[in-house]
Amino acid sequence: MSLEFRNVSYEYESAGSGYSRALDNIDLKIEDGVFYGLIGHTGSGKSTLVQHMNGLLHPTQGEVWCDGVNLADKSVNMRLLRSQVGLVFQYPEHQLFETTVFNDVCFGPRNMGLTEDEIKMRAEDALKQVGISEDMWKLSPFDLSGGQKRRVAIAGVLAMHPKILVLDEPTAGLDPGGRDDILDQISFLHEKNKMTVVLISHSMEDVAKYADRIVVMNKGRIIYNDVPMQVFEHVEELEEMGLSAPQVTYIMKKLRDKGYPIDKSVITIDEAVEEIMRMTGGKMHA
Amino acid sequence: MLKDITLGQYYQTDSILHRSDPRVKLTGTLIYIVVLFVAQNIWGYALAAVFLAVMIALSKVPVKFMLKGMRSIAFLITLTVVFNLFMTPGEVIWSFYKLKITAEGLKMAARMAIRLIFLIMGSNIMTLTTTPGELTDGLESLLSPFKVFHAPVHEIAMMMSIALRFIPILMEETDKIMKAQMARGASFDEGNIIERAKSLVPLLVPLFVSAFRRASDLALAMEARCYRGGDKRTRMKPLRYKVSDYVAYGVLIMLLAASIALRICL
Amino acid sequence: MSLIKTEELVHDYIRRDEEGNEDGRIRAVDGVSLNVNRGEFIAILGSNGSGKSTLAKHLNAILFPTEGSVWVDGKNTMDPDEIWDIRETAGMVFQNPDNQIIAQVVEEDVGFGPENMGIPTKEIWERVEESLKAVGMWEYRKASPGRLSGGQKQRVSIAGVIAMHPKCIILDEPTAMLDPSGRREVIRAARALNDVEKVTIILITHYMDEVIYADRVFVMDKGRVALKGTPVEVFKHVEELKALHLDVPQVTLLAYELRKRGLDIPDGILHMEELIEVLEKICR
Structure with a gap:
């Protein structure tokens, strides 16, 4: 499924003071089967961008094309589009409303007009995928813990079998354990089903660990769109935008600056361990 | 919106x-x-x-x-x-x-x-x-003669001011929940009047849950800052x-x- | 000198059915004894549901012990006559920045606490000014809270507590809903209050990088204190922390992994500079 932004700008009227530009000439192609990390300071336009992907917002200039169709076209079946581009909002547990966990996950598939059997099957699959065990399915979603609610809400989107899964800070407010559970789960779906993923995150460590490509936004523009190693080369520029690189990148950079033979592109702990072991070579048992 | x-x-x-x-x-x-x-x-x-x-x-x-x-x-x-x-x-x-x-x-x-x-x-x-703050202060002061009849004038003014503070927050929240449900294929402008009313459930339930959560959070925060009703309170901006x-x-x-x-x- | 003390603190959340009979009981805090001295910076760590927030709410008499006792500045929180004194002594900043700002203008919100305490008008203004300056929000005093960023809102909330002149500020996951720059702002403000004003700080969080500056750390698990000590002592336990759904800063993790691979690196490294120094020694 191809998704392409062509020259997209989005302006909105802000109270009292004219127009603000949230997106400014965006050109972006979302390739199949790629795990994207989308980073940028608060207010850089990330959330506005992803809401264009499933037609919740429409560009004020430019076009978004999906499989050869312009999304602004009146004939576009929005329900179908939204099932194919699954968007998980920030704090998605705030959208839960049904009497049981299971029914809530059925909401999306039911809106798609599937058969009752198909709906049930998809809901069961989705709940299993996010690790919600069967004994919780009949509970009220409001009786679950924060992390469980979050996973149920994500299952509600997965049950629509999206080809592109977009997540707006899915780990906000979770503890490190809960964060790893959810990201590992998403990464697994990406690997297994070749699902395209767009992950908005404030954690450079997380995007460095999971993403194939990183898109960096600042003031409504895309500044970088590249593989993580290349993006984190630009530490100074990232810092100017209120972002940073993973801590290990800084450590390795400092070592390199001191003249140690460090490969430039180290962004994860595992890479750093290998690199330092290579560097210290024979002195292992000093 | x-x-x-x-x-x-x-x-x-x-x-x-x-x-x-x-x-x-x-x-x-x-x-x-x-x-x-x-x-x-x-x-x-x-x-x-x-x-x-x-x-x-x-x-x-x-x-x-x-x-x-x-x-x-x-x-x-x-x-x-x-x-x-x-x-x-x-x-x-x-x-x-x-x-x-x-x-x-x-x-x-x-x-x-x-x-x-x-x-x-x-x-x-x-x-x-x-400002809404001045407005509620003014109202409280104008209505204060009714305190003689044990009318909860201070409480009403406080409620008004909190309501005014939270209206924009709840509006933004409505917008967010609507979009989140639309992302799951919900539609708020289709069908006859009964279907439309039904389609509001996925919006209203989360909205109420959120409003109650905010209310209890706020009550806790107010208590933690020693709020105990209108008695003994002084004013930062007394009306003169x-x-x-x-x-x-x-x-x-x-x-x-x-x-x-x-x-x-x- | 001790400012806050808990003795074998237990707290049960009791669920009741329609008739008000006990229907279920969840033990959130299970026998916690801790002691916080004046001027200390204490961090309480724990995963979601570890009981850390429940514990925190006992420290300024918002929740009351099921068993055991809590003493704040020598006063027992179970004594109904002391509640308001205790809440003036130990102020609290909560997680959600939107749900704790009461007024619609920044300065009025900061004045809310002092108003409730019955402080004279002139002094309220002095306190509002000094508090907003202490968190660097003075220039926003006339702003509407809705226009501020998450980090700025939390700083306003902190100012609202400082204006009550507490001896201790409890920050209950103040950064959980913020972005990285907002988190830095809030932690910087808290550290400055501790350094400059000598206010006792109790920071509840699950972000490990926020606690490296604390004097002492308590790690909670299932309502109990699982680990305690200085940050260096606590961060030695990388595997235990992971088992508790927590992690360690990347430097500490890197140092730990290198040690496992046989490099001669000491325990509990918290800062980049330390690690680089050690690595340089090894290479020399």
Whole structure:
């Protein structure tokens, strides 16, 4: 499924003071089967961008094309589009409303007009995928813990079998354990089903660990769109935008600056361990 | 979607009206409304119009901003005009099929439109020049005589001020939940009236849950900051009348007297 | 000198049915004894549901012990006459920045606490000024809270507590809903209060990088204190922390992994500079 932004700008009227530009000439192609990390300071336009992907917002200039169709076209079946581009909002547990966990996950598939059997099957699959065990399915979603609610809400989107899964800070407010559970789960779906993923995150460590490509936004523009190693080369520029690189990148950079033979592109702990072991070579048992 | 409501918002600038005591402004709005209803002839409306024009000038709020706020109630005004125009019995001056316009209807429609526009613009000036905090303080102070009858005046004022603080937050939240459900294929503008009502469930349940959560959070935060009702509380911004406020009261009384005089004498 | 003390603190959340009979009981805090001294910066760590927030709410008499006791500045929180004194002594900043700002203008919100305490008008203004300056929000005093960023809102909330002149500020996951720059702002403000004003700080969080500056750390698990000590002592336990759904800063993790691979690196490294120094020594 191809998704392409062509020259997209989005302006909105802000109270009292004219127009603000949230997106400014965006050109972006979302390739199949790629795990994207989308980073940028608060207010850089990330959330506005992803809401264009499933037609919740429409560009004020430019076009978004999906499989050869312009999304602004009146004939576009929005329900179908939204099932194919699954968007998980920030704090998605705030959208839960049904009497049981299971029914809530059925909401999306039911809106798609599937058969009752198909709906049930998809809901069961989705709940299993996010690790919600069967004994919780009949509970009220409001009786679950924060992390469980979050996973149920994500299952509600997965049950629509999206080809592109977009997540707006899915780990906000979770503890490190809960964060790893959810990201590992998403990464697994990406690997297994070749699902395209767009992950908005404030954690450079997380995007460095999971993403194939990183898109960096600042003031409504895309500044970088590249593989993580290349993006984190630009530490100074990232810092100017209120972002940073993973801590290990800084450590390795400092070592390199001191003249140690460090490969430039180290962004994860595992890479750093290998690199330092290579560097210290024979002195292992000093 | 829901954010572009300028009616009733505070407009930050510095003017005589912004500086004057909220109690004067509340009383003034009340008197102005009375004047509008006392007005029977053109002179009565002229008096109200002059007063309104002077107030708009004094408020230093751009007229454009004020008119933008009126946009959101244009429908209400049109509706009132249409109803009065066609529904008032009397001498027919124009008719088409079953629709009839009468001379009385024309007069009535004009009068209602003027009243409504004047009324809303007038009270709009008050909210444009008074922060919600001042407004509730003023209300609490004006209503304080009722405390003798054990009326929960402080509590009502506090509730009002909290409600005003949370309206924009809940509006934003409504927007977010709507979008989140639309992302799951929900639709809020399809089908007959029953289907539409049903489609609101996925919006209203989360909204209520959130409102209750916020309420309990806020109650906790207020208790943690030693809030225990109105007794023993001091004021950071106590209301104190200035000389100009007494002058304003004088002007308001004269306005009321003039409008009554115009009605009786002309 | 001790400012806050808990003795074998237990707290049960009791669920009741329609008739008000006990229907279920969840033990959130299970026998916690801790002691906080004046001027200390204490961090309480724990995963979601570890009982850390429940514990925190006992420290300024918002929740009351099921068993055991809590003493704040020598006063027992179970004594109804002391509640308001205790809440003036120990102020609290909560997680959600939107749900704790009461007024619609920044300065009025900061004045809310002092108003409730019955402070004279003139002094309220002095306190509002000094508090807003202490968190660097003075220039926003006339702003509407809705226009501020998450980090700024939390700083306003902190100012609202400082204006009550507490001896201790409890920050209950103040950064959980913020972005990285907002988190930095809030932690910087808290550290400055501790350094400059000598206010006792109790920071509840699950972000490990926020606690490296604390004097002492308590790690909670299932309502109990699982680990305690200085940050260096606590961060030695990388595997235990992971088992508790927590992690360690990347430097600490890197140092730990290198040690496992046989490099001669000491325990509990918290800062980049330390690690680089050690690595340089090894290479020399």
